[in-house]
Amino acid sequence: MNLPQGELIRRRVLEDAGTVLRTAFERELTGFARLESQDTLLLDADGVGVLTFEDGIPVAAYHTGTDAAGTEAVTDIGSTGPYRLELYELDGEITEQIHGDERLRVPPALPAQQLSGETELVDQIRERAPETWQETASDTSLDAVEQFLDDEQKVEAIRDHARTEAQSRADEWNFPTDQT
């Protein structure tokens, strides 16, 4: 997915990708969010998740670290927080070109379901999204969760990393562990 720079409207570090979706929705943003994982040990160190929006509704997703597109990219974004977020505004004509690529498209409510779990936001997005968009991809909300759970390598990477982190913090915080 090649995107021009666009106009930066927000830059901050956040724990929860759901905040991005809420902000884009409330601003009715046409543009994209760049979510750079702060956890460089997981996935690709240069991995950046990109979510595009039209009038605040999520349309497409891509992950540069895993080369995943669409629903799968949402999964990769979801498993690698906290993030450094940058939110950009783009001309609608540019996003239209990207949104023509079916491979990248996601069901409008899926990122909110997967990244925020906020049922209110999910409902609001569904309500506002054009009906034709809802039909462009199967709206099975748990696809991304199931895909994530089927990816044993990814799950193991998260567990291994957490174990290493917990052990190193035990040393830092003087907590007893099974190993000490």
Add this chain to the structure above:
Amino acid sequence: MRVFKYYTRTNVNYMVEVFAVASGKGGTGKTTSTLALGMALATEYDVTVIDTDTGMANMLFHTGLSDTETTLHEVLGGQAAVDEAIYERFGMDVIPCGTSLAGFREADPTRLREVVATVAGGTDVILLDSAATLGTRSAVLPIVLADRIVIVLQPTVPSISDGLKVQEYAKTYGTDVAGVLFNRVTEDENIDTVATKAQRYFDGQTLAKVPESEKVRAARRASKPLLAHAAESAAAAAYREAAGELTVRDADSTAVADRFRNAVIPDES
């Protein structure tokens, strides 16, 4: 204030088990779950719930204790004894935590082990409502102190991902996993498949799948735990089912108290 049971139950070995209710992420309904499990377990056991989320306390709002002056903050700050912060509510002993920044600043989180040790002498089950982060020492402490954790998950990738992290932290610190509880499950979610797939990675069992419910929000507005406000709701029934799956392990309360008092955690943070 009331007569503290610790002083009346010292000569017999009572069972006591400490659970931390945890999730790496906020918004999963940890406090609702802690109180619901507590109330359900209270039909069989003597239960004490403690709000150990000292930075983002909210149990007092769920239990009608928002005007309470003495809370865990004061105990951790050395200004009050444990029994002064215990309130009998909804069939449980509740130790809420305050919300003031000053209270948080003055609280010494390492005193928590002394609080748990003291309470352990007079109760069967202790539930610690944990912080929604693994980023600080005081947030992780309840997971270190507990015998087992109950992991509260929403069926989303970030929540499950964070739940996996919590589990690995717990295991690293020698704390077992009692099971996972899927919360805020909506009708359009194929939760059974997700739970089965998740089970491969989590220790313990799937305790319950609690449906998303307006009743939960209504209970919070009414400053009551879900099981007190909407006992007949499907969500309440799911929590009772979860509590039924939790077999409380017998342990000598004196030994447990000693374990907490002697926990190898220095007082300086």
